[in-house]
Amino acid sequence: MSEDPGLLMTLGRRSGPLDTVLIHPAGGGLGQYVGLTLQLARxxxxxxxxAAGxxxxxxxxxxxxxxxxxxxxxxxxxxxxxALLAGWSLGGILAWELAAQAAAAGNAGDTPPPAVVMIDSHPELEPDNALLRSHPLDSIEHSAGGLSSGFEPALLRSTAAAHLTAARAHRVRQPSDTPTLLLACASPDxxxxxxxxxxxxxxLTVRDLDCGHFDVFTPPHHRQLLCHIKEFVDGLAVTA
Structure with a gap:
């Protein structure tokens, strides 16, 4: 993995009690999160x-x-x-793992471990999971390209392939009691x-999204996504 320090970037800067880190989905870019960034920066x-790659x-x-x-x-x-870690798909898994690690290690002082938002993340991907039957590489490349990622298609595709390998092999095992929002897409799974x-x-708070995995950032589903996340984050802000 590259040691390039440019993996972490500031997307929106504003004073407030709830700092957020958004973590890339499979494919590695952050273009999907523009609207979400504007909401969370409040x-x-x-x-x-x-992602590197x-x-x-x-x-x-x-x-x-x-x-x-x-x-x-x-x-x-x-x-x-x-105070909050959030991500779509693989990004949600990484958010969960990082929050669980923080909870297990114990944060300095009185700072609680971060809350988590997972946008249609799966704790494990069995071979018959609907996502794996839907040509995920093509879907990732299409969704990222449609959001003006600016990355070379070949690099995006190779990074997405690496992330699918990682997701297939991973099983979430670590429990956590941090506040968590799961946004679950319509799926047989x-x-x-x-x-x-x-x-x-x-x-755990669960909210359903009436769309497929690769449609969550398209209208009108994106509005539903933002409404659910706003409700959850507003609740966190009250207790911050």
Whole structure:
């Protein structure tokens, strides 16, 4: 994995009690999060973590634990710990793993571990999962390209392939009691997805999205997504 420090970037800067870090989905870019950044920046500074592999000379990572270890170092370098970690798909898995690590390690002082927003993330991908039957590489490339990622298609595709390898191999095992929002898309796997997360998360809020996995950032579904996240984050802000 590249040691390029440019993986962490500031997406929106504003004073407030809830700093957020948005974590890339499979494919590695952050273009999907423009609207979400604008909403979350009302509460505090928003940072984003893109994946290695999108620029010439970088190698994409094929392991969720190694990505989480690298991103934990990036979070530790921030001026203050984030109050919220969020991500779509693989990004939600990484958000969960980072929050669970923070909870297990114990944060300095009285700072609680970050809350988590997972946008249609699956704790494990069985071979018959609908996502794996829907030509995910083509779907990732199409959705990222439609959001003006600015990255070379070949690099985007190779990074997405590496991330799919990582997602297929990973199984979420670490439970957590941090406040967590799961936004679950319409899918034959939705009931099993929710049940598995309920076995891991003791403070889980579930909201359904009436669309497919690769449609969450398109109108009118994006508005529904933002409404659910706003409700969750407003609740966090009350207790901050």
């Amino acid at each position: 509460h505090g500074t928003v940072h984003g973590i893109r 999108l620029l010439p000379g970088e190698r994409p990572e094929r392991s969720v634990p190694r990505m989480a270890a690298a991103y934990r170092e990036l979070l530790d370098a921030l001026p203050r710990p984030p 939705r009931e099993a997805q929710i049940a598995r997360w309920r076995s891991l998360a003791t403070r």
